[in-house]
Amino acid sequence: MTNFIGFTTLIEREMYRFMRLFNxxxxxxxxTTVLYILIFGYxxxxxxxxxxxxxxxxxxxxxxxxxxxINNAYANSSTSLFMSRLERSIENMLVAPLNxxxxxxxxxxxxxxxxxxxxxxxxxxxxxxxxYPMAHPVIIIFTLVLTSILFSGLGxxxxxxxxxxxxxxxxxxxxxxxxxxxGGVFYSIQMLPPFWQKVSHGNPIFYCIDLMRYGFLGxxxxxxxMGLTTLAVLAFGVYGFCVYLFKKGFKIMR
Amino acid sequence: MLALKVNAAQKxxxxxxxxxxxxxxxxxxxxxxxLGPNGxxxxxxIHSIVGLCRLNSGTISVFGNDVFKNPxxxxxxxxxxxxxxxxxxxxxxxxILFYQAGFFGVARKKRKDIVEKLLHDFGLTEKASVPYxxxxxxxxxxxxxxxxxxxxxxxxxxxxxxxxxxxxxRHHLWEYLRKLNREGTTIILxxxxxxxxxxxxxxxxxINLGEIKEMGSPQxxxxxxxxxxxxxxxxxxxxxxxxxxxxxxxxxxxDMLVGxxxxxxxxxxxxxxxxxEQPDTQVLDLHVERGTLEDVFLKLVGKKL
Numbered sequence: 001m002t003n004f005i006g007f008t009t010l011i012e013r014e015m016y017r018f019m020r021l022f023n024x025x026x027x028x029x030x031x032t033t034v035l036y037i038l039i040f041g042y043x044x045x046x047x048x049x050x051x052x053x054x055x056x057x058x059x060x061x062x063x064x065x066x067x068x069x070i071n072n073a074y075a076n077s078s079t080s081l082f083m084s085r086l087e088r089s090i091e092n093m094l095v096a097p098l099n100x101x102x103x104x105x106x107x108x109x110x111x112x113x114x115x116x117x118x119x120x121x122x123x124x125x126x127x128x129x130x131x132y133p134m135a136h137p138v139i140i141i142f143t144l145v146l147t148s149i150l151f152s153g154l155g156x157x158x159x160x161x162x163x164x165x166x167x168x169x170x171x172x173x174x175x176x177x178x179x180x181x182x183g184g185v186f187y188s189i190q191m192l193p194p195f196w197q198k199v200s201h202g203n204p205i206f207y208c209i210d211l212m213r214y215g216f217l218g219x220x221x222x223x224x225x226m227g228l229t230t231l232a233v234l235a236f237g238v239y240g241f242c243v244y245l246f247k248k249g250f251k252i253m254r
Numbered sequence: 255m256l257a258l259k260v261n262a263a264q265k266x267x268x269x270x271x272x273x274x275x276x277x278x279x280x281x282x283x284x285x286x287x288x289l290g291p292n293g294x295x296x297x298x299x300i301h302s303i304v305g306l307c308r309l310n311s312g313t314i315s316v317f318g319n320d321v322f323k324n325p326x327x328x329x330x331x332x333x334x335x336x337x338x339x340x341x342x343x344x345x346x347x348x349x350i351l352f353y354q355a356g357f358f359g360v361a362r363k364k365r366k367d368i369v370e371k372l373l374h375d376f377g378l379t380e381k382a383s384v385p386y387x388x389x390x391x392x393x394x395x396x397x398x399x400x401x402x403x404x405x406x407x408x409x410x411x412x413x414x415x416x417x418x419x420x421x422x423x424r425h426h427l428w429e430y431l432r433k434l435n436r437e438g439t440t441i442i443l444x445x446x447x448x449x450x451x452x453x454x455x456x457x458x459x460x461i462n463l464g465e466i467k468e469m470g471s472p473q474x475x476x477x478x479x480x481x482x483x484x485x486x487x488x489x490x491x492x493x494x495x496x497x498x499x500x501x502x503x504x505x506x507x508x509d510m511l512v513g514x515x516x517x518x519x520x521x522x523x524x525x526x527x528x529x530x531e532q533p534d535t536q537v538l539d540l541h542v543e544r545g546t547l548e549d550v551f552l553k554l555v556g557k558k559l
Contacts (some may be wrong), residue, residue, distance in 0.1 A: 003326070003357075003358075003359045004359075005356055005359045005360065005361060005362075006356060006357045006358065006359050008356075009353055009356025009357055010357070012353075012356070013345075013353050016345075016349075017344055020344065021344075083342075084342065087339075087340065087341070087342060087343060088336075088338070088339075088340035089340055089341055089342040091306055091336065091340045092340065092341075092342075092353075092354055092357065092401070093357065094305055094306055095304045095305055095306065095329060095332065095334050096329060096354070096357035096358055097325075097326040097327070097329040097330040097357075097358060097359065098326075098329075098357060099326065249308055253305075253306055253307060253308055254267075254298070254301060254306060254307040254308070
């Protein structure tokens with residue numbers, strides 16, 4: 001039994017949820033990025049050497065875009081799912097003729113679209129301040145999609161697991177944010193001692209940022225093929241795990 | 255055809271047995287009531303039917319579709335109004351209904367008409383653009399029922415639909431439900447109002463401690479479990495102790511005689527016969543107590559609903 005209308009309605013609802021809060025979802029990361037550009041581009045940036053032949057602000061911008069994408073994809077899914085568990089509005093999905101694949105995909109698409117919209121907004125918002133190349137647009141698109149799927153999926157896992165808002169914040173503050181900052185947004189991992197370079201390869205966010213940098217600037221700290229493969233395996237692995245947990249009724253059924 | 259078949263449904267919450275091998279059948283077109291005290295297992299049973307709860311063992315089918323093995327056609331047939339609010343606070347009530355109809359596969363154009371009709375039928379048209387938490391308690395309950403109806407379900411399950419609804423609205427809602435039932439919708443209702451169950455339901459199940467204790471029509475249950483009483487007050491005391499022993503008990507309570515037994519008609523007939531034998535005594539009062547569903551409940555469960 002295919003309920004395509006149900007599926008598109010789920011997606012429409014997820015979109016509406018974040019679009020109606022545009023000022024809370026899309027505008028803040030744009031403001032943050034402009035502040036980064038002003039600080040690192042005009043204030044501190046001139047005192048920092050070029051990296052891989054690019055000025056510091058140009059070098060870090062792909063990472064700043066990814067930082068917004070990661071945070072927003074994660075926040076959208078975790079908040080949407082946690083709220084609907086808290087208010088029990090998730091029951092309205094569970095009693096409907098919708099399969100678990102639709103449910104997970106719709107929440108994920110909400111995170112994916114929010115991540116992409118924010119990523120695009122940050123990119124467009126940065127253009128008046130900084131000019132930078134776009135070496136591999138297809139890689140940029142693949143990276144954006146896979147990153148959004150991965151972090152949207154992690155947001156779903158967090159939204160399923162958390163019992164309180166505190167736990168959602170714990171994951172954001174103590175897992176996502178440190179991993180983002182240690183993933184090479186503000187530096188090339190080649191600047192690190194060999195041991196920490198190896199450790200950085202264990203951080204999935206490193207691949208998100210490195211691939212995006214490769215997409216825009218054409219320079220990378222690791223092989224783009226390896227980066228894309230790792231990201232794809234992680235993204236679809238997390239996706240599959242989310243569907244499995246929904247199917248098991250983990251914390252959504254009694 | 256059976257609208258619902260529950261077969262040996264068992265559900266445990268850690269050490270608590272919420273459902274103990276429950277069996278239940280509801281025919282298509284029936285108006286079935288489920289009565290039970292708090293914690294009896296009503297909501298667990300209903301949640302298992304609608305897909306919010308997984309059984310430890312047993313099966314449930316809705317119009318022949320197993321709700322666990324083949325859930326989508328089963329869910330398509332059910333409209334569910336829960337006991338508590340389960341709505342999204344970000345959306346207006348129009349949007350809540352609109353999306354819910356979409357979840358059930360109702361096409362966009364048709365959805366608009368259905369939602370507008372339901373808003374009208376439940377007196378919510380003027381509130382269409384506000385979020386649910388701005389509605390009164392009674393309106394919120396009506397919204398939950400409207401939400402259950404967006405897909406024109408064949409089986410409507412209402413978990414305490416009139417709790418907190420004022421008397422006038424309650425009767426309005428009863429009429430609406432009767433009309434739906436007449437038009438062919440099978441309805442399963444849980445309620446804390448005995449009069450509601452007695453007035454609406456063609457059959458009732460009484461559940462307690464995870465077991466269905468008894469099932470039957472309201473009158474059938476009253477006949478089965480309630481002793482009838484015939485009270486008679488006469489101008490002169492009747493010396494009933496000298497009467498040939500009838501098939502029921504007779505006692506004096508105050509200035510009245512009371513006969514207790516299963517057949518009110520036979521007892522009344524007996525008293526009238528006795529009065530004919532004593533022409534100098536007149537009947538001042540005679541009334542019959544047939545028992546209520548509440549008495550049945552009290553007898554089976556041991557406490558009031």
